[in-house]
Amino acid sequence: xxxxxxxxxxxxxxxxxxxxxxxxxxxxxxxxxxxxxxxxxxxxxxxxxxxxxxxxxxxxxxxxxxxxxxxxxxxxxxxxxxxxxxxxxxxxxxxxxxxxxxxxxxxxxxxxxxxxxxxxxxxxxxxxxxxxxxxxxxxxxxxxxxxxxxxxxxxxxxxxxxxxxxxxxxxxxxxxxxxx
Amino acid sequence: xxxxxxxxxxxxxxxxxxxxxxxxxxxxxxxxxxxxxxxxxxxxxxxxxxxxxxxxxxxxxxxxxxxxxxxxxxxxxxxxxxxxxxxxxxxxxxxxxxxxxxxxxxxxxxxxxxxxxxxxxxxxxxxxxxxxxxxxxxxxxxxxxxxxxxxxxxxxxxxxxxxxxxxxxxxxxxxxxxxx
DNA sequence: AATATATGAATGAACG
DNA sequence: CGTTCATTCATATATT
Numbered sequence: 001x002x003x004x005x006x007x008x009x010x011x012x013x014x015x016x017x018x019x020x021x022x023x024x025x026x027x028x029x030x031x032x033x034x035x036x037x038x039x040x041x042x043x044x045x046x047x048x049x050x051x052x053x054x055x056x057x058x059x060x061x062x063x064x065x066x067x068x069x070x071x072x073x074x075x076x077x078x079x080x081x082x083x084x085x086x087x088x089x090x091x092x093x094x095x096x097x098x099x100x101x102x103x104x105x106x107x108x109x110x111x112x113x114x115x116x117x118x119x120x121x122x123x124x125x126x127x128x129x130x131x132x133x134x135x136x137x138x139x140x141x142x143x144x145x146x147x148x149x150x151x152x153x154x155x156x157x158x159x160x161x162x163x164x165x166x167x168x169x170x171x172x173x174x175x176x177x178x179x180x
Numbered sequence: 181x182x183x184x185x186x187x188x189x190x191x192x193x194x195x196x197x198x199x200x201x202x203x204x205x206x207x208x209x210x211x212x213x214x215x216x217x218x219x220x221x222x223x224x225x226x227x228x229x230x231x232x233x234x235x236x237x238x239x240x241x242x243x244x245x246x247x248x249x250x251x252x253x254x255x256x257x258x259x260x261x262x263x264x265x266x267x268x269x270x271x272x273x274x275x276x277x278x279x280x281x282x283x284x285x286x287x288x289x290x291x292x293x294x295x296x297x298x299x300x301x302x303x304x305x306x307x308x309x310x311x312x313x314x315x316x317x318x319x320x321x322x323x324x325x326x327x328x329x330x331x332x333x334x335x336x337x338x339x340x341x342x343x344x345x346x347x348x349x350x351x352x353x354x355x356x357x358x359x360x
Numbered sequence: 361a362a363t364a365t366a367t368g369a370a371t372g373a374a375c376g
Numbered sequence: 377c378g379t380t381c382a383t384t385c386a387t388a389t390a391t392t
Contacts, residue, residue, distance in 0.1 A: 084372065085384090127373095131372095263367090263388075310367095314369085321382090
């Protein structure tokens with residue numbers, strides 16, 4: 001499974017955390033994931049048991065499922081992709097390096113990274129270079145947007161009386177996900 | 181919509197909601213769940229194919245797992261991502277702006293447009309940004325297709341199909357890689 | 361219901 | 377580096 005790194009990735013500096021989901025909602029979420037995990041385990045075991053006797057079943061193999069589940073979406077099979085797509089492993093390593101900070105990698109550093117990542121799939125130095133450029137640019141843009149919306153919220157909050165509560169459509173991002 | 185249940189199940193009365201996870205973190209979470217969903221779907225299909233030949237496998241059965249309401253999300257998966265849909269009024273205004281103001285709006289302009297359009301429904305700056313990007317790109321593609329179909333009789337010697345893309349020179353290679 | 365299309369969003373690559 | 381372009385992915389909607 002793609003468990004995601006240390007807590008540092010999830011907790012920003014100086015952020016204030018308030019409980020958004022109730023314990024019941026968290027439990028629903030946990031159960032939904034657990035159901036998938038259970039089914040996966042059973043099916044994998046079943047598959048192993050079967051292929052122990054019949055090493056090939058209708059040409060289907062689990063194979064790449066273990067390898068790159070993120071890329072297992074249906075459409076991406078036959079056509080050779082024309083642009084580089086990082087494998088899950090490459091992405092994880094890149095993210096880790098990015099989170100370490102240290103700014104933009106030097107040319108020498110990029111060479112080293114490329115060599116390292118090429119053990120996990122096709123990659124070129126320009127891919128690495130572009131990736132860092134894009135990652136940085138988009139993070140910055142996102143932060144700017146967040147800053148603006150935060151400022152607006154504060155301004156609005158100042159103009160309203162504290163007792164008054166206003167429906168904020170901005171929170172719709174959260175209510176849609178994982179609702180069964 | 182994000183599927184079943186009124187918002188009352190998720191939003192308590194009088195509760196104040198603050199964003200605890202960034203959109204990026206939410207996306208990571210969604211993808212992690214989606215991994216399970218994808219694996220499960222494929223494994224279930226595999227299981228069906230297998231049990232078509234062996235109707236009893238070592239006493240293991242999925243049983244009611246298929247019937248689980250959380251699993252039977254044929255119409256709306258729990259991992260489905262919500263996506264903005266412009267209202268007719270928003271769409272009309274966007275089209276008008278696109279037709280008059282040539283080119284992609286600046287960030288400042290986008291902010292203004294967003295504020296204006298939010299009077300006609302939920303919308304964010306990235307929605308506006310994406311809309312203009314897509315509108316422009318698709319118009320260009322349509323024009324190119326039209327152009328190709330107009331001139332195809334003249335340039336039939338060219339073996340290149342319209343779908344094929346020409347790899348463009350990479351600036352990183354030009355500026356950095358070939359040095360030394 | 362299954363398939364096809366339209367389109368919002370994500371992202372690799374390129375430009376100035 | 378910030379911005380823009382081009383392609384791809386995923387989902388909502390339309391069609392059969």
